[in-house]
Amino acid sequence: MPNVVIVGGGPAGIRAASILVEAGLKPVLVNETRQVGGQGYRAPAKSLAVDINALMGSEAGKYQRLHSLFASLQERIDYRSGTLVWGVHEKVLHTLCDGTAGTIPYDALILATGATDRIMPLPGWTLPGVFTLGGAQVILKDQGCLIGNRIVFLGSSPLLFLAALQYHKSGASIAAVVDTTPLSAKRAAMRDLAASPRTLARGIVYRASLHMAGVPIIDGATPRGIDGEGHVEGVRITDGRGRERLIPCDAVAYGYGLKPETQLAELAGARFRFDPIFRLWLPETDADGRAGADLYLAGDGAAIGGADAAEASGALAAHALLTDMGRAQPEAELARLRREVERLRQFQRGLARAFAWPVAQSATLSDETVACRCEAVTVGEIRSAVHAPLGPREVNRVKAITRCGMGRCQGRFCGPALQEIVAGACVVPIAEVGRLRMQAPVKPIPLHAAAEMEP
Amino acid sequence: MPDEPKQRTHKGQFVRAVPRHGATLRLTIDRDTVEAVEGDSLLAVLLLNGRVVRHLEFGGAPRAGFCLMGACQDCWVSLGDGDRVRACTTLAANEMVVWTDPQKAHADA
Ligand SMILES: Cc1cc2nc3c(=O)[nH]c(=O)nc-3n(C[C@H](O)[C@H](O)[C@H](O)COP(=O)(O)OP(=O)(O)OC[C@H]3O[C@@H](n4cnc5c(N)ncnc54)[C@H](O)[C@@H]3O)c2cc1C
Ligand code: FES
Numbered sequence: 001m002p003n004v005v006i007v008g009g010g011p012a013g014i015r016a017a018s019i020l021v022e023a024g025l026k027p028v029l030v031n032e033t034r035q036v037g038g039q040g041y042r043a044p045a046k047s048l049a050v051d052i053n054a055l056m057g058s059e060a061g062k063y064q065r066l067h068s069l070f071a072s073l074q075e076r077i078d079y080r081s082g083t084l085v086w087g088v089h090e091k092v093l094h095t096l097c098d099g100t101a102g103t104i105p106y107d108a109l110i111l112a113t114g115a116t117d118r119i120m121p122l123p124g125w126t127l128p129g130v131f132t133l134g135g136a137q138v139i140l141k142d143q144g145c146l147i148g149n150r151i152v153f154l155g156s157s158p159l160l161f162l163a164a165l166q167y168h169k170s171g172a173s174i175a176a177v178v179d180t181t182p183l184s185a186k187r188a189a190m191r192d193l194a195a196s197p198r199t200l201a202r203g204i205v206y207r208a209s210l211h212m213a214g215v216p217i218i219d220g221a222t223p224r225g226i227d228g229e230g231h232v233e234g235v236r237i238t239d240g241r242g243r244e245r246l247i248p249c250d251a252v253a254y255g256y257g258l259k260p261e262t263q264l265a266e267l268a269g270a271r272f273r274f275d276p277i278f279r280l281w282l283p284e285t286d287a288d289g290r291a292g293a294d295l296y297l298a299g300d301g302a303a304i305g306g307a308d309a310a311e312a313s314g315a316l317a318a319h320a321l322l323t324d325m326g327r328a329q330p331e332a333e334l335a336r337l338r339r340e341v342e343r344l345r346q347f348q349r350g351l352a353r354a355f356a357w358p359v360a361q362s363a364t365l366s367d368e369t370v371a372c373r374c375e376a377v378t379v380g381e382i383r384s385a386v387h388a389p390l391g392p393r394e395v396n397r398v399k400a401i402t403r404c405g406m407g408r409c410q411g412r413f414c415g416p417a418l419q420e421i422v423a424g425a426c427v428v429p430i431a432e433v434g435r436l437r438m439q440a441p442v443k444p445i446p447l448h449a450a451a452e453m454e455p
Numbered sequence: 456m457p458d459e460p461k462q463r464t465h466k467g468q469f470v471r472a473v474p475r476h477g478a479t480l481r482l483t484i485d486r487d488t489v490e491a492v493e494g495d496s497l498l499a500v501l502l503l504n505g506r507v508v509r510h511l512e513f514g515g516a517p518r519a520g521f522c523l524m525g526a527c528q529d530c531w532v533s534l535g536d537g538d539r540v541r542a543c544t545t546l547a548a549n550e551m552v553v554w555t556d557p558q559k560a561h562a563d564a
Contacts, residue, residue, distance in 0.1 A: 032525065033524075033525075039524070045475075045494050047475050047492070047493065048473055048475050048494065049473050049474050049475070049476065050473050116524070117522065126516060126518065126521075127517075128468065128506050128508070129468055129519060130521065131520070131522070131523055132521060132522045134524065135520075135522045136523070139469070139523045140472065140473075142496070142523075143469075143495065144472055144475055145469040145471055145472060145499050145502075146471075146472045147468070147523075148468060170472040170473070230506075231507070250468075251468065261526075373518075373521065373527070374527075374528065374529070375513050376513040376514050376516065407528075408528035409526060409527045409528050409529075412522075412527065413521070413522070413526075443526075443528070444528060444541075
């Protein structure tokens with residue numbers, strides 16, 4: 001039997017596994033987190049008295065279906081939980097589980113690695129008490145904790161309203177939801193958003209519920225900074241009408257949508273193209289997720305699409321893999337899945353406009369603002385590197401000089417902003433400054449584990 | 456730089472919204488004894504009891520993690536045995552000794 005390995009235990013990875021099991025294979029499913037379900041559908045630990053149905057709201061049914069699907073598969077797959085894949089080299093995955101290094105060889109690989117928050121630096125964003133928006137949701141499901149007593153949800157993302165509502169239901173006091181995209185941009189995006197009326201309606205309900213609960217919602221604001229001595233004390237904004245406001249709070253959930261985790265795809269040989277709507281370099285795949293020889297990508301790790309698109313694209317990737325093994329697949333089902341993924345990704349293009357990445361904000365950042373939180377590299381240091389005589393105009397060279405993007409997070413959080421800052425300083429289109437390259441390990445690992453990778 | 460233990464007498468950054476059932480654990484964080492429940496992550500314990508997790512190696516600014524999901528690497532702390540761990544993906548354990556500042560760990564050894 002061919003050795004098929006799936007990385008990622010979210011909707012995409014679980015669905016891919018189920019198709020392979022139905023075809024009589026026994027895939028390995030590797031998942032970094034201890035709890036299965038991925039980022040949005042993560043199962044809370046048994047010891048936590050979380051009312052998951054209340055937390056998942058209208059998605060509770062889907063959550064339950066995904067987890068019963070996983071339960072039915074567990075005996076028929078080789079599930080490795082709490083295992084990080086930190087490298088890929090010549091068809092071998094390098095793993096780390098509880099401090100112990102290991103390897104998993106594969107014949108075919110499906111990567112369903114999901115996404116992390118996309119962040120734009122802001123004065124004060126490194127203060128204790130500022131967390132990513134996705135992190136704020138994860139800590140609630142994973143640890144039953146709220147990120148603070150009085151919270152501002154700041155940025156622009158459909159998850160802003162969802163997270164705020166989950167926090168409200170969990171008893172948090174919400175100082176405000178501050179969305180940096182004006183309502184006019186949301187109206188303009190309606191055509192793409194109509195591609196998924198149900199999801200659109202859900203978003204409107206989240207917002208209305210918050211409004212009815214008396215949570216202040218501020219649209220089209222420009223964030224000026226997060227203030228505080230040693231920890232967060234307030235968020236300074238200019239609201240849509242040009243008024244300066246300080247919103248007192250002790251925690252901030254901050255984010256601008258999601259960014260695919262593509263590090264493993266790169267190591268496994270995927271090629272990348274610049275996507276002008278997301279303003280990100282995304283891995284190239286065909287409609288079914290093929291990204292190279294024996295390499296398939298699915299879910300948010302391939303292109304941000306949400307949980308439904310993740311499931312459908314996970315199924316597609318598995319069908320593609322089976323097709324390439326010479327096993328005929330049900331054409332009608334494939335066509336249906338392709339339409340589904342296309343429709344949902346179309347919707348995401350609408351979301352990317354309705355909840356915009358703040359390109360203009362990167363140009364107005366003060367030189368003192370920290371861009372790289374790993375090594376405290378400032379925006380000014382990046383700009384002066386670019387402006388120096390014969391200064392670099394390509395992000396990997398800027399990274400080598402300034403160390404922005406070289407720290408332990410491997411540019412996950414400064415990368416998108418670094419591209420914008422360099423393009424802004426060079427006055428060229430962002431695609432021209434290139435793409436930050438990745439290396440193994442994709443996350444820091446103990447030295448002894450890295451040593452074992454040497455042949 | 457403010458002294459860590461003093462800050463920890465203030466209430467923490469995190470608020471427990473959902474009770475956790477499990478054995479009570481006792482950990483030492485920079486010489487303070489704190490209680491936790493089996494299943495708590497080290498980061499949750501640190502931030503339920505304080506507002507700072509560490510000080511950055513580059514310039515010493517206070518930090519308290521950021522992504523809460525093992526991606527940003529802004530929550531590394533030292534354990535009594537000298538190991539460095541990522542607090543948000545490490546489970547708290549009974550009698551764990553945690554140092555938010557590696558220098559202090561050395562000074563103590
Ligand atoms: C933080 C966050 C919170 C979200 N909250 C919600 C929500 O509340 N409701 C909602 O409807 N949608 C939510 N979403 C969106 C939705 O969850 C996603 O669209 C969906 O989960 C995507 O599924 P996926 O299978 O592609 O990836 P994910 O569900 O993200 O799963 C990816 C899995 O891969 C694992 N992984 C990644 N890299 C590696 C590696 N190198 N080695 C081993 N394992 C690895 C991860 O640990 C994770 O378990 C959230 C997204 C994020 C990022
Ligand atoms: S908080 Fe980001 S890695 Fe722990």
